[in-house]
Amino acid sequence: MPQPPFRILVVDDDPASRALLARILSSRGHAVEALADGKDALAALERGPADLVVSDIRMAEVGGYELAEAMREKVPETPIILVTAFGNIEGAVEAIRRGAFDYISKPYDVDAIAVVVDRALRQRALVLENRALRRQVRDKYRLENVVGRSEAMLEVYKTAARVAASSATVLILGESGTGKELVARAIHTASSRAAGPFVPVDCGAIAEGVLESELFGHARGAFTGAQAARRGLFEEASGGTLFLDEIGDIGPGLQARLLRALQEGEIRPVGTNEPVTVDVRVVAATNKDLALAVKDGKFREDLYYRLNVVTIRIPPLRDRREDILLLAEHFAAKHGRPEAAITPAARDLLVAYAWPGNVRELENVVARALALNPSGMIVPEDLPDAIRPAGAPPVPPPGTGERPTLAEVERRYAAQVLAEQGGNKTRAAEVLGIDRKTLYRILGEKDEGRA
Structure with a gap:
């Protein structure tokens, strides 16, 4: 539960009773504003939120019941405790029905007031915390995210x-x-x-x-x-x-x-x-x-x-390669720091990889790379061996700023699939969804009629 000071409104048309209750709550570290009527309390709530309202029931213009009903409509997250000198079961039931958090009787029992006030403030803290968590969940899972x-x-x-x-x-x-x-x-x-x-x-x-x-x-x-x-x-x-x-x-x-x-x-x-x-x-x-x-x-x-x-x-991710770098940067920011970055050479490897585990695998790879390299700069050496297999064509060194052409990316990807298939061009063509002739054209080789 958050610590005081909490803003508490004490509302009572009896000056002595109002001053006593304000003094009790102030002694516990709360910021107390003492008011003489429910009308004044509603005006104070319009000026700024309160953490709790403790109000007498019988007052000249706006009484405690009316104040509770107005608060339930306007500021439902703020609890109200009603106080009366005429304590009975009917009054307690009516107070709760009108929206009060609890009901206490005069003369004041200091310890009892402290317990009820702490419970009311704890409920408000939980309401605000749950609201914030729901907002975070909504923001996290919005379609645009x-x-x-x-x-x-x-x-x-x-x-x-x-x-x-x-x-x-x-x-x-x-x-x-x-x-x-x-x-x-x-x-x-x-x-x-x-x-x-x-x-x-x-x-x-x-x-x-x-x-x-x-x-x-x-x-x-x-x-x-x-x-x-x-x-x-x-x-x-x-x-x-x-x-x-x-x-x-x-x-x-x-x-x-x-x-x-x-x-x-x-x-x-x-x-x-x-x-x-x-x-x-x-x-x-x-x-x-x-x-x-x-x-x-x-x-x-x-x-x-x-x-x-x-x-x-x-x-699958392999069918939407234009999303790979967008996702990688998203995961880099999520698992690293705002300045986390991916070098051009590492980007080439990420785009060329087949991603059999799809987006989940990409997130794990980015998180692993950032864990291995606390500098926040992902380089090819931070990526798993599967993404930079032996026999794969070399990539430009970091920092050169070179951008491969689409044909070069296509060639690198085809070469990687070929390496994964043990050099078997027939199987590589099947994986790529193309014929052997197209594969040879992408690789810049002549078709010799063999696998």
Whole structure:
């Protein structure tokens, strides 16, 4: 909890009572402003925020109840404690109903006042902290903060922005490490459910029997070890978004239960027949070809179409090379210092690499490079061997400022893939998605008819 001084307004039309309470709170290090009426308190709150208001109930113009109601509308994060000389249960209930944090009676008990005031200030600190954390999360996962400026990623942004405004189920497709969860969080943050929870679950990392209980909850005694009832993740995500990552890994039994939950908007915890209504938006993701899984009988067709209302395909990093340096600089700033930089030679290597681990691998490589080189300047020697393989063509030395042509970058990349395939040109051409003749042209060699 933050330390004093806190700004506290003491409001009472009795000068003696007002002075006593102000003296008690000032002695604890608080900055106290003493006021004679609720009208004056509202004017003071308009001049600047207060951390707490302690107000008498009965006053001439604006009493404590009216002040509490006005504060609940205008400054709901500021707690108010109501004070009266006529303490009774009815008065306490009415004070809480009007929005008061707590209710204390005259004559003052100094120790009791200290306890109630500390609790009220602690609540305000938590409210402000939670608000700041929510703002940070919203800022972090806004769509405009998903890094990438390639045409393929612009299509991802546009589709995500459109679908965020709806309640449609979304299926995100892409290889591991492409940032599927980041896009799912961005959709949630841009949606009307942003104030609700975002609950991610990795379906591929949890055994099916355990996953069923995790998703739907269970009753006490439903299975060995279930010593108490437990809410499932569907209920935890109520009012928000449930992100089902690697949805293609769930088995047929669980697929049927998931389909029912999506269709009916209700679940049945394990060990009970009582349905529980849930208000959840589902965003699913997979690196598998679900259409092929349906064809092979490994994934329910009805569930596939229920999930596949809107599809977002995130391209692998190798198919959007114009984003590599943008992402690398983003990660350098994230893991290093504002002045972190990447030399031209290191940039060439990053652009030429195939990135089988996609964006996740790139972030790890940049973080590793900065950890190895505390100067903040990433040079080729800071990169893993896989990115600068033996036999790869030389790169310009750091500081020369040389910029390779597109043809040179293409040649270097083709040479690297060729080195990775052990010099087998046929396999290298297949990996590159071109024919052998084109590969020889890129490398500047003649086709001798051999691998």
